[in-house]
Amino acid sequence: MSIFSRKWVILLLHAAAWILLFSLPFLLRPDYSQSSEKKEENNAWLFYIVNNALWIGLFYFNALVLIPQLLYKKRYTYFACSHVVLFAVYLLIGWVNRLLLASDNQFNWRGHLLFTFFFFLFILAASVAFQMSRDRMKADKLAKDKENENLKTELSLLRSQVSPHFMFNVLNNMVALARKQSDQLEPSLIKLSSLMRYMLYETDGERVSLDKEIDYLQSYIDLQKQRFGKNLCVETAFSNIDGNYEIEPMLLIPFVENAFKHGTGFIENARIAIELRVQNKLLYFEVKNRYKEGSDEIKDKTSGIGLANVKRRLNLLYGKKHQFTINKNDGWFTTTLQLNLH
Numbered sequence: 273m274s275i276f277s278r279k280w281v282i283l284l285l286h287a288a289a290w291i292l293l294f295s296l297p298f299l300l301r302p303d304y305s306q307s308s309e310k311k312e313e314n315n316a317w318l319f320y321i322v323n324n325a326l327w328i329g330l331f332y333f334n335a336l337v338l339i340p341q342l343l344y345k346k347r348y349t350y351f352a353c354s355h356v357v358l359f360a361v362y363l364l365i366g367w368v369n370r371l372l373l374a375s376d377n378q379f380n381w382r383g384h385l386l387f388t389f390f391f392f393l394f395i396l397a398a399s400v401a402f403q404m405s406r407d408r409m410k411a412d413k414l415a416k417d418k419e420n421e422n423l424k425t426e427l428s429l430l431r432s433q434v435s436p437h438f439m440f441n442v443l444n445n446m447v448a449l450a451r452k453q454s455d456q457l458e459p460s461l462i463k464l465s466s467l468m469r470y471m472l473y474e475t476d477g478e479r480v481s482l483d484k485e486i487d488y489l490q491s492y493i494d495l496q497k498q499r500f501g502k503n504l505c506v507e508t509a510f511s512n513i514d515g516n517y518e519i520e521p522m523l524l525i526p527f528v529e530n531a532f533k534h535g536t537g538f539i540e541n542a543r544i545a546i547e548l549r550v551q552n553k554l555l556y557f558e559v560k561n562r563y564k565e566g567s568d569e570i571k572d573k574t575s576g577i578g579l580a581n582v583k584r585r586l587n588l589l590y591g592k593k594h595q596f597t598i599n600k601n602d603g604w605f606t607t608t609l610q611l612n613l614h
Contacts, residue, residue: 294324322369330358331395335403343400359392423588442467442492445499456498463491471522479518482555482613486510486548489528493546496532504535504542511549517613519555520589524548526582527559527607534605535561555611563605579607586611 334355342351366388442464449457470488474480490510497506531544545560579598586594586609593612600606 290324290328294320323366326362326365327391327395330362330392331399331402334396334399335406339400339403355396359389362392363388439468439471442495445495448499454498460495460498463495467491467495474521478520480521482513482517482519482550485519485521485524486513489524489546489548492525492528500536500542504544507543507545509545509547509549513550517550517553517555519611519613520585523582523585524557524609526579527557527609530579530607531559531561531605534563539564550613553613555609555613557609557611558606560604560606562603563600565603 338351338354342348342354363385366384370384446457446460446464449460467488470484474484490508493506493508497504528546531546535544536542539562541562543562545558547556547558549556583596586596590611595608595610597608598606599608
């Protein structure tokens, strides 16, 4: 539809519509041009062209001036009076044109009045329909553009809410390693540096490579495993990705972050299982963590932000092209995502 928004295309369509409209008398009466009486009228064509030009002027004057300035501003009395005046002017102009340009001196006022009245109404109705449709299309386009901008703003806000939460947890891990004077602090800082590089430079676009997102998850998991050590069993199963797929950046980390947040602490046999695979262009991502039955406490003020964000982002970005489920069963908290990578 973008081609129909170009000015030259619009001009051609308008010209074609007017040519078709004013050619109807010749198309419906093929013997009109063969009439000997009409051939003798040297000014007939000039009368016809001037008359049609006046109707075209009425169409655009009503559409571009009277409707925006009077009808849309609810000045209905002025709008009606303007058309009454225009109708009288067109009656007079038609009579003058007939006297000046037509060769015959016969003038039928009754026929002229009826023709001018009905054609005047036709031009006004077409003009109103044209302008209202034009304004409606502009309003729809403006609303669509505004909606897209709002979605972009909202998605940026949701993504930005995830990053500080993630960094807060990772920096706490670094503090713990520094207090222990652990040899793992240096490699952990290197991993943290790569994570920050990914967050700062790779997530500005709408999509990122799925391989990079998986590397990001793996680095985060490694940092968390260093933090908890033997107190937590973490199992990961990332299958080889066949194909170059892309995904919304920072979309999967809230699942993993939520598991480490709520699947650790005072939980016996703490265990987290993470699985990711792609089959037939369908991404399957599952994160499981053990939790304590009957314990619904919130560990910190930012708990729950991740999953709330990811639900909202999935609905905005993928609509019905995804399935997101949360289950609690036999001491396991499971989040599952199926995403169409088309």
